[in-house]
Amino acid sequence: MSEPAVQRRGLGDVIPRPAEVRPDPAADFRIGTGTAIRTAPGSAAARRVGEHLAALLRPATGFALPVGEESGAIALLLDDGAETDGEPDGDEGYRLEITPEGVTVRAAAPAGLFAAVQTLRQLLPAEIDGAAPRDADWVLPGGRITDRPRFAYRGVMLDIARRFFTVAEIEAYLDSVVQFKINHLHLHLTDDQGWRLEIDGWPRLTEVSGGAGTGVDGAGPGYLTRADYTELVAYAAERFVTIVPEIDMPGHVNAAQVAYPELTADGTAVAPRTDTEVGYSSLVAGKEETYAFVEDVVREVAALTPGPYLHIGGDEAQATTAEDYRTFIQRVLPLVAKYGKRVVGWHEMAGVELPETAVAQYWRIEAADEGTARAAANGSKVIMSPADRTYLDMKYTADSPLGLDWAGVIDVERSYDWDPAERLPGVGEEALLGVEAALWAETLRSLADAQTMTYPRLPAVAEIGWSPRASHDWESFRRRLAAFGPRWRHQGVAFHPSPEIPWAEA
Ligand code: TNX
Numbered sequence: 001m002s003e004p005a006v007q008r009r010g011l012g013d014v015i016p017r018p019a020e021v022r023p024d025p026a027a028d029f030r031i032g033t034g035t036a037i038r039t040a041p042g043s044a045a046a047r048r049v050g051e052h053l054a055a056l057l058r059p060a061t062g063f064a065l066p067v068g069e070e071s072g073a074i075a076l077l078l079d080d081g082a083e084t085d086g087e088p089d090g091d092e093g094y095r096l097e098i099t100p101e102g103v104t105v106r107a108a109a110p111a112g113l114f115a116a117v118q119t120l121r122q123l124l125p126a127e128i129d130g131a132a133p134r135d136a137d138w139v140l141p142g143g144r145i146t147d148r149p150r151f152a153y154r155g156v157m158l159d160i161a162r163r164f165f166t167v168a169e170i171e172a173y174l175d176s177v178v179q180f181k182i183n184h185l186h187l188h189l190t191d192d193q194g195w196r197l198e199i200d201g202w203p204r205l206t207e208v209s210g211g212a213g214t215g216v217d218g219a220g221p222g223y224l225t226r227a228d229y230t231e232l233v234a235y236a237a238e239r240f241v242t243i244v245p246e247i248d249m250p251g252h253v254n255a256a257q258v259a260y261p262e263l264t265a266d267g268t269a270v271a272p273r274t275d276t277e278v279g280y281s282s283l284v285a286g287k288e289e290t291y292a293f294v295e296d297v298v299r300e301v302a303a304l305t306p307g308p309y310l311h312i313g314g315d316e317a318q319a320t321t322a323e324d325y326r327t328f329i330q331r332v333l334p335l336v337a338k339y340g341k342r343v344v345g346w347h348e349m350a351g352v353e354l355p356e357t358a359v360a361q362y363w364r365i366e367a368a369d370e371g372t373a374r375a376a377a378n379g380s381k382v383i384m385s386p387a388d389r390t391y392l393d394m395k396y397t398a399d400s401p402l403g404l405d406w407a408g409v410i411d412v413e414r415s416y417d418w419d420p421a422e423r424l425p426g427v428g429e430e431a432l433l434g435v436e437a438a439l440w441a442e443t444l445r446s447l448a449d450a451q452t453m454t455y456p457r458l459p460a461v462a463e464i465g466w467s468p469r470a471s472h473d474w475e476s477f478r479r480r481l482a483a484f485g486p487r488w489r490h491q492g493v494a495f496h497p498s499p500e501i502p503w504a505e506a
Pocket of ligand 1: 315393
């Protein structure tokens with residue numbers, strides 16, 4: 001029996017939806033045995049993006065797809081100062097033209113070429129993600145795309161404190177999220193149940209609190225060595241993703257206090273916790289040991305992290321008095337600056353006066369937040385992560401086997417049908433750095449669990465972060481999303497088959 005016919009894709013069948021699409025159905029391009037990839041002369045970074053594209057296309061096509069600077073029908077070119085309608089395209093913008101002769105991508109920076117590669121991948125039939133060569137028509141639909149992001153920051157957070165994920169698992173997760181032009185991976189590294197990053201001079205943090213029995217119900221012990229973390233940072237950078245490390249404080253610190261009793265108020269040891277309570281632990285604002293510890297941690301994390309951000313948590317500090325919270329945050333803000341990083345914190349941090357460079361991440365479900373609005377008015381940027389829209393750990397429906405439901409149940413339409421610039425009074429378009437979806441891990445026990453909660457909702461948040469406001473359209477989105485059923489199956493990525501989506505077969 002012959003293999004099922006492979007369907008030609010439409011030029012606009014992409015998530016996130018590109019800013020501008022002009023199809024030319026007479027101009028399709030067919031990738032063939034002789035197709036080569038040509039990259040911008042003298043750019044090692046463009047060359048690596050070319051290699052990345054070749055690696056995506058080789059398994060299913062079986063073609064050699066050589067990458068070089070001399071010739072090739074698929075060209076990835078750098079074009080300084082590229083602009084569209086007088087507006088600079090920015091680092092991640094790109095222009096893509098598909099004609100019968102070939103494909104030309106132009107971008108101001110390698111990140112734009114990488115974004116274009118994600119688009120190209122989606123323009124090929126789903127079978128392109130298969131692991132073995134097959135005979136098919138590898139056709140790219142003709143026309144032009146001009147694209148650039150609405151927001152600079154489009155993130156996803158992975159909680160590796162409640163359930164540790166290994167380097168290989170985090171890398172697999174990263175590979176799946178970059179398809180949707182996600183460009184920040186926020187790692188929640190520490191919490192009451194575990195401490196997951198090795199810190200020089202404080203070995204018990206990971207020996208004890210990254211060891212056996214840590215994690216919710218003891219599931220998922222482990223930690224990242226400095227070498228692991230460095231490898232992850234490099235892996236992410238190759239995919240134009242910035243790692244945002246989070247050390248949660250002054251609350252969510254039971255694991256640190258188990259390892260080092262001197263971090264508690266009276267210096268007595270506390271018991272390890274593997275339950276899912278929050279708001280019971282606190283660093284001690286009035287003790288110098290606290291700041292010696294925090295400075296060592298901040299210095300180390302900053303040194304290991306090339307990206308500009310360091311997230312200090314600051315959420316759910318119910319075991320810290322308001323006065324102590326203020327004292328603590330005011331001591332820690334300059335420490336983060338001292339080691340050259342821009343501070344990010346959950347929006348509770350905005351209850352304290354912040355420097356303009358600080359970023360507040362809004363996570364609650366209320367319709368207004370005074371602190372966040374004040375921070376925005378003072379020039380701070382905001383990342384929008386309202387739990388009732390962007391929390392990937394919320395159940396899809398009341399009977400979802402995985403997930404929590406404190407912020408409600410979140411189906412795909414609910415993840416899609418909102419606008420970050422209208423979410424909080426006083427926090428409009430200009431105040432937003434971007435959006436982030438968060439995957440807390442209390443109920444997760446495997447990478448497949450993480451993927452099942454992430455897909456198909458992350459693509460909704462990714463489109464909100466990238467695509468122009470005026471292009472948002474649920475009917476269009478659910479049709480485009482439907483094509484990912486077979487893609488994720490080919491990729492080995494688990495997903496929840498939401499009944500709202502008319503999933504494609506094959
Ligand atoms: C709230 S969101 C938390 C986390 C939990 C999460 C579960 C936030 C800043 N804190 O500690 O894991 O809810 O959904």
